[in-house]
Amino acid sequence: MSASLGQPVGHYHYNTVDRHFLQERIAEFEDQIRRRLSGRLSEDEFKPLRLMNGLYLQLHAYMLRVAIPYGILDSRQLRKLGEIAGRYDRDYGHFTTRQNIQFNWIKLEDVAAILRELASVDMHAIQTSGNCIRNVTSDEYAGAAREEVMDPRIHAEILRQWSTLHPEFTFLPRKFKIAISGSPEDRVAARFHDIGILARPGRGGAEGAGPFFRIFVGGGLGRIPVIGQELFDSVPEEQLLAMMEAILRVYNAYGRRDNLYKSRIKILVQTIGIETFRKEVEGELSRMDPEHYRLAPEHVAEIRARFAEPDFSPASDGRAVLEQHMAQDAAFARWVSHNTHAHRVEGYIIASVSLKPPGGIPGDVTASQMQRLADLAEKYSFGEIRVTHLQNLVLGHVRQEALYALWQDLREIGLATPNLGLIGDIVSCPGLDYCSLANARSLPIAQKLSARFADSALQSKIGALNINISGCINACGHHHAGAIGLLGVDKHGDEFFQILLGGAAGDNAAIGRILGPALSERETVDAVARIIDCYLEQRQDGENFARTVSRLGTGLFKEAAYATL
Amino acid sequence: MTGLQTEKGVLVTANNLLSGRIVWRDSQGQWVCSIAKAAWIPDGQAEEVLAHSVATAGAKGVVGVYTVAARLVDAPDGRKQAEPVTMRERIRAFGPSVHPDFAYERHGEKEA
Numbered sequence: 273m274s275a276s277l278g279q280p281v282g283h284y285h286y287n288t289v290d291r292h293f294l295q296e297r298i299a300e301f302e303d304q305i306r307r308r309l310s311g312r313l314s315e316d317e318f319k320p321l322r323l324m325n326g327l328y329l330q331l332h333a334y335m336l337r338v339a340i341p342y343g344i345l346d347s348r349q350l351r352k353l354g355e356i357a358g359r360y361d362r363d364y365g366h367f368t369t370r371q372n373i374q375f376n377w378i379k380l381e382d383v384a385a386i387l388r389e390l391a392s393v394d395m396h397a398i399q400t401s402g403n404c405i406r407n408v409t410s411d412e413y414a415g416a417a418r419e420e421v422m423d424p425r426i427h428a429e430i431l432r433q434w435s436t437l438h439p440e441f442t443f444l445p446r447k448f449k450i451a452i453s454g455s456p457e458d459r460v461a462a463r464f465h466d467i468g469i470l471a472r473p474g475r476g477g478a479e480g481a482g483p484f485f486r487i488f489v490g491g492g493l494g495r496i497p498v499i500g501q502e503l504f505d506s507v508p509e510e511q512l513l514a515m516m517e518a519i520l521r522v523y524n525a526y527g528r529r530d531n532l533y534k535s536r537i538k539i540l541v542q543t544i545g546i547e548t549f550r551k552e553v554e555g556e557l558s559r560m561d562p563e564h565y566r567l568a569p570e571h572v573a574e575i576r577a578r579f580a581e582p583d584f585s586p587a588s589d590g591r592a593v594l595e596q597h598m599a600q601d602a603a604f605a606r607w608v609s610h611n612t613h614a615h616r617v618e619g620y621i622i623a624s625v626s627l628k629p630p631g632g633i634p635g636d637v638t639a640s641q642m643q644r645l646a647d648l649a650e651k652y653s654f655g656e657i658r659v660t661h662l663q664n665l666v667l668g669h670v671r672q673e674a675l676y677a678l679w680q681d682l683r684e685i686g687l688a689t690p691n692l693g694l695i696g697d698i699v700s701c702p703g704l705d706y707c708s709l710a711n712a713r714s715l716p717i718a719q720k721l722s723a724r725f726a727d728s729a730l731q732s733k734i735g736a737l738n739i740n741i742s743g744c745i746n747a748c749g750h751h752h753a754g755a756i757g758l759l760g761v762d763k764h765g766d767e768f769f770q771i772l773l774g775g776a777a778g779d780n781a782a783i784g785r786i787l788g789p790a791l792s793e794r795e796t797v798d799a800v801a802r803i804i805d806c807y808l809e810q811r812q813d814g815e816n817f818a819r820t821v822s823r824l825g826t827g828l829f830k831e832a833a834y835a836t837l
Numbered sequence: 838m839t840g841l842q843t844e845k846g847v848l849v850t851a852n853n854l855l856s857g858r859i860v861w862r863d864s865q866g867q868w869v870c871s872i873a874k875a876a877w878i879p880d881g882q883a884e885e886v887l888a889h890s891v892a893t894a895g896a897k898g899v900v901g902v903y904t905v906a907a908r909l910v911d912a913p914d915g916r917k918q919a920e921p922v923t924m925r926e927r928i929r930a931f932g933p934s935v936h937p938d939f940a941y942e943r944h945g946e947k948e949a
Contacts, residue, residue: 309855315900329901331929332939333857362939377939379856633935704925705933713924715935765923 279580280346282415282656282668284429286394287578294391297398301325302384309380324404324442326397327383331708334378337400338390340659342410342428342452343371347646347655352393354642360386365642367627367635369699369750370449371409371659372400376706398436403444405435405520409451411459412660416622416668418614422454422471422483426576427512430567433575434513441520445527446535448520449492451661460661461777463500464491464753466537467519474508482509482569489519489549490541493747497783498538501546503553509572511557514565518556522549582654582669586619590672594621597676604679606728607690612675621672623652625665625682626689626697630726631719634700635663644685652678662699662738664692694731695739695804696722699750703743703760704767710743712760712767717741720797725804734804737817740775753777755818756800757784769796771833773803773826776818787830791837799833806832846879848872848907848919849890850929851899858941859929860899862890868899870941872930877909877919905930 279285301321308318322328326337338353345353353373357365360382361375368374378386390396400407408431415423431450435441441448451460452469462468468488474481484506491500507515523537526544541549587593598605613622625645628634637645645665649657652674653667660666670678682688691697698721701707703714718741725731740754751757757772769791772784791799806829811820821829849862860868861875866889869875878886883904890902905926912918921927932940 311895314895329852329857331925332859332933332941333852362936362944379858381855705928705935710925713928713934715933719935767924 280348280656281580281582281654282346282658283341283344283425283579284432284575285578285580291391291394294394294396297325297396298384298387298391301387305380305384320402320443323402324399325383325387326400327378327380328401329708330376331704331706333376334380334383335706336375336378336383336386336397337368338373338375338395338397339400339407340371340373340395341432342408342414342425343412343659343661344414344425345649345657345659346393347649347657349393349395350642350646350649350657352389352395354639354646356386356389357639357642361639363639364636365639366633366702367637367659367663367665369661369663369701369748370407371661372407373659374702376702401447403446403448404442405438405444405448405450408432408435409449409460409661411453411455412624412658412664412666413459413613413622413668414454414658416613416615416620417455418616420455420616422473424452424454424469424471425579426572427469427471427483427485427509428452429575429579430513430572431516434516438520440517441524444520444524445529446532448523448537450516458778458781461750461753461781462491463488463781464493464497464750464777465500466490466492466523467516468500482572484508485512485515487515487519490538490546491781492536492538493750493752494536495533495745495747496538497747497752498542499781499783500538501541503546503550510566510568511562513567514557514560514562515553517560517565518553521556522552526552582656584617584620584669586617587671587673588619590619593673594675601676603690603728604676606732607679607688608675610690610694610732611692615669617669619672621670621675623667623670623675623678624660624692625667625687626691627664627687628691628697628722629686629689630696631723633715634698634718634722637665641685641687644681645687648678648681651681662697664697690728691731693736693738695725695734695737696731698722698739698741699754700741701743701748703741703749707743707748709746710760711745711762712743712769714741714743714749714758714760717758717760717769717793717796720793721800724797724801734808735816737804739800750777751775752783753781754784755821756803758796758800761790763790767793769793771796771799771803773829774818774821785826787826788834791833795837798836802832802835803829846877846907846909846919847883847887847904848875848921849878849883849886849902850875850905851890851894851902854898854900862886866890866893868897872920873918875919877907877917878904 307313328335451465453460454471470486488500489503658666700718704710742749742751743760753775759770771787775784776782864876
């Protein structure tokens with residue numbers, strides 16, 4: 273499907289069946305709300321229903337979590353999110369670590385209207401909460417990156433459709449999260465998901481033309497962080513859905529329902545072991561009708577046909593113009609060096625928009641910024657914009673010669689911070705300021721660290737380093753996977769932070785190690801600064817923070833962190 | 838604010854079912870939006886008041902009723918005022934620390 277036919281680029285294009293489904297779902301939930309308000313449904317009965325429609329009752333108000341399937345939006349959708357933020361919330365939204373957006377000040381009486389507005393642009397909040405399969409996340413550079421081996425979006429969409437209202441998996445022991453990537457390096461933290469999928473194309477010939485999928489299972493963060501284990505290394509495309517069914521059936525059958533803290537699939541896999549788990553899955557597969565669950569190439573093609581492709585028309589001198597702009601403007605050059613990625617089409621480039629301005633709140637975007645970003649997506653990237661699981665945005669298809677103009681436009685709305693992947697690119701959960709589960713506030717310390725390391729030159733000097741902050745052990749800020757992780761804890765009513773070092777989310781997934789006793793907020797900020805100083809003193813040529821910590825261990829950094837205490 | 842803790846007790850709080858807004862039980866057993874009007878309940882009476890509040894929650898259009906540990910402090914105007922003890926409940930009562938302008942009363946939202 274070509275974008276020239278007027279279809280949105282980047283994500284699956286809804287048909288009448290999809291839209292009818294959304295309307296039915298809204299009508300159903302509206303009726304459930306009516307029955308709750310009349311008292312015919314108790315809160316205990318209503319709660320699981322509203323969670324399945326993405327609606328929490330949080331610290332201040334209802335919170336609505338809107339799904340952004342595999343993180344891809346078109347400009348009309350982003351505009352609509354901006355309208356909703358302005359009309360129903362406090363003029364802003366928060367992008368999460370699962371490629372969703374949250375609105376924190378919602379009223380139950382407005383929810384049906386909000387869902388109708390979302391449906392008008394083919395969006396919804398279905399299964400963004402509850403004990404079901406959640407939003408399938410994917411690589412933010414999907415379908416655009418030069419080094420990508422396979423575009424994962426088609427299969428992400430297939431998984432989304434397969435998992436939506438699945439009759440067998442609507443009341444799982446606990447939430448279930450799937451991520452899929454098609455890049456040579458794992459950009460989706462696959463090994464920290466309940467199911468992580470790494471896709472690669474088939475080689476054709478005797479092996480067949482279809483892609484293969486490497487399946488990891490039983491990963492997760494939270495109270496008990498676990499790195500997922502490989503279940504199968506080469507599942508052919510035709511068996512992908514059967515495999516998903518089998519895994520979920522084993523989990524649904526044997527996952528614990530008696531203990532909330534032991535109910536994720538990671539606990540089941542740890543308890544029975546990966547070999548036994550694999551045997552159980554194979555047993556399920558052997559009892560399934562393979563033809564019924566076969567993912568036929570024709571079906572994949574049907575889904576693929578509903579993805580519009582950009583009409584690329586690169587300029588012949590795009591690179592030369594870009595280089596000229598970089599030579600003329602050092603600030604622009606710095607932004608390009610950190611915030612862009614090579615595109616598969618010569619003459620185009622991928623541009624990342626950091627939502628981490630100095631001293632800002634990670635992942636927050638105002639309603640007016642959303643409107644403006646929608647304009648920029650239309651102007652520069654075929655109307656497509658992506659949300660990353662690191663709480664940033666991506667314009668996936670920007671002409672190289674237009675990049676300077678884009679950057680200038682981003683500067684006007686305060687979103688041109690050149691810190692992608694650097695110490696200022698902090699990932700943080702909403703924490704105690706918003707979340708009823710939290711023990712400590714994560715946002716103020718994120719702001720203080722961001723301000724402390726605001727200087728662009730210093731950030732470039734420090735190099736690649738991710739700080740992840742969680743306000744409680746549920747780890748929505750992914751603190752276990754941060755090169756520096758911070759976990760907020762409550763000690764006798766006061767906020768303290770544990771510091772972890774050495775976490776990583778990619779191919780070399782690692783769980784951060786606690787450095788020492790928890791510190792106050794002020795002490796933590798100073799300790800992080802001393803850790804960075806120690807790194808800058810100790811690093812060898814070409815070594816980033818993660819490598820230095822790996823080489824030296826955490827001892828020196830612990831000494832530095834606690835030096836003045 | 839200066840003041841001395843003179844007595845321990847609780848406030849009873851909930852969310853308005855329709856709006857989600859934080860509400861507080863007043864001395865008449867009604868649910869009000871302003872914490873300044875919340876009824877101070879000495880510890881010894883808390884259980885009974887809570888039980889009654891939970892039992893009547895549905896009829897009064899509130900959900901998630903619970904007690905908040907609070908202390909009475911002397912307000913600058915000489916009145917006694919109750920404030921939550923924990924940071925969590927203070928954030929809930931007075932708004933997010935990173936967005937104090939988002940708090941209901943500062944945002945200009947009227948009584949539910």
